[in-house]
Amino acid sequence: xxxxxxxxxxxxxxxxxxxxxxxxxxxxxxxxxxxxxxxxxxxxxxxxxxxxxxxxxxxxxxxxxxxxxxxxxxxxxxxxxxxxxxxxxxxxxxxxxxxxxxxxxxxxxxxxxxxxxxxxxxxxxxxxxxxxxxxxxxxxxxxxxxxxxx
Amino acid sequence: xxxxxxxxxxxxxxxxxxxxxxxxxxxxxxxxxxxxxxxxxxxxxxxxxxxxxxxxxxxxxxxxxxxxxxxxxxxxxxxxxxxxxxxxxxxxxxxxxxxxxxxxxxxxxxxxxxxxxxxxxxxxxxxxxxxxxxxxxxxxxxxxxxxxxxxxxxxxxxxxxxxxxxxxxxxxxxxxxxxx
Numbered sequence: 311x312x313x314x315x316x317x318x319x320x321x322x323x324x325x326x327x328x329x330x331x332x333x334x335x336x337x338x339x340x341x342x343x344x345x346x347x348x349x350x351x352x353x354x355x356x357x358x359x360x361x362x363x364x365x366x367x368x369x370x371x372x373x374x375x376x377x378x379x380x381x382x383x384x385x386x387x388x389x390x391x392x393x394x395x396x397x398x399x400x401x402x403x404x405x406x407x408x409x410x411x412x413x414x415x416x417x418x419x420x421x422x423x424x425x426x427x428x429x430x431x432x433x434x435x436x437x438x439x440x441x442x443x444x445x446x447x448x449x450x451x452x453x454x455x456x457x458x459x460x
Numbered sequence: 461x462x463x464x465x466x467x468x469x470x471x472x473x474x475x476x477x478x479x480x481x482x483x484x485x486x487x488x489x490x491x492x493x494x495x496x497x498x499x500x501x502x503x504x505x506x507x508x509x510x511x512x513x514x515x516x517x518x519x520x521x522x523x524x525x526x527x528x529x530x531x532x533x534x535x536x537x538x539x540x541x542x543x544x545x546x547x548x549x550x551x552x553x554x555x556x557x558x559x560x561x562x563x564x565x566x567x568x569x570x571x572x573x574x575x576x577x578x579x580x581x582x583x584x585x586x587x588x589x590x591x592x593x594x595x596x597x598x599x600x601x602x603x604x605x606x607x608x609x610x611x612x613x614x615x616x617x618x619x620x621x622x623x624x625x626x627x628x629x630x631x632x633x634x635x636x637x638x639x640x
Binding site for chain 1: 632
């Protein structure tokens with residue numbers, strides 16, 4: 311198992327950033343008292359932490375930054391007009407989405423019927439007609455010839 | 461994640477502009493810190509954040525889990541900052557680093573040499589280390605918030621920040637000794 315000394319860098323960073331629990335901090339500070347190398351690193355880290363705080367504070371964005379980001383966003387993505395916005399909002403509703411998909415499917419079926427010229431005969435009726443045709447014993451010509459012979 | 465925050469992300473993903481604009485208000489500084497960590501130039505970092513926000517709005521439907529929204533947003537900002545970095549990287553890296561620290565040195569002709577050394581040490585770190593450091597020092601974010609936005613575990617973040625500070629400490633040791 312790794313000791314504090316083995317992972318001193320992450321312990322020291324968490325310490326100066328105030329991210330150690332009370333127990334962890336006690337353990338770290340007990341180790342620092344005993345270990346000169348870690349004590350030196352701890353001291354250097356404290357100085358560098360201060361340097362980073364002071365130097366990077368100058369690079370922080372100014373107070374108007376958020377407003378600038380917001381204005382830039384609004385300029386580049388203008389808000390939709392009332393009707394378009396209403397349509398888009400409506401399309402977010404699941405019921406409207408299902409209705410729209412159903413309407414498209416029905417439309418496609420109708421278009422298919424118009425193109426193929428097929429009428430709207432239900433499948434069950436079609437099967438019945440097919441059975442009637444199969445059941446018919448002879449074609450009209452043979453019926454005629456059999457009538458003559460009889 | 462806080463339920464209100466989660467609801468805000470969900471609303472933004474579903475195209476509610478007010479929710480997205482609230483996210484711009486609350487997250488743009490963190491995104492700036494990430495972009496600055498890569499670019500070390502304020503104007504470019506600001507452009508990267510602006511582009512990232514527009515891209516995020518246009519592609520928000522790609523996020524299925526609202527909890528992943530902040531990491532996703534940060535990733536877009538990182539990629540955009542990388543794009544900007546690559547475009548200007550037609551000169552050797554050392555020259556790029558010098559260029560990156562230029563705005564600071566231009567701020568005052570007698571800017572301390574120590575600041576320049578610090579920026580050079582920062583520029584030499586891996587990108588993720590810089591992002592974690594800038595989030596910590598720009599926004600004073602606690603580890604939990606940094607983990608959330610960078611998608612890291614606590615152990616990973618501790619390791620990254622530890623290695624980042626150790627690396628900078630080694631580079632700046634003479635200067636630190638003089639300050640101590």
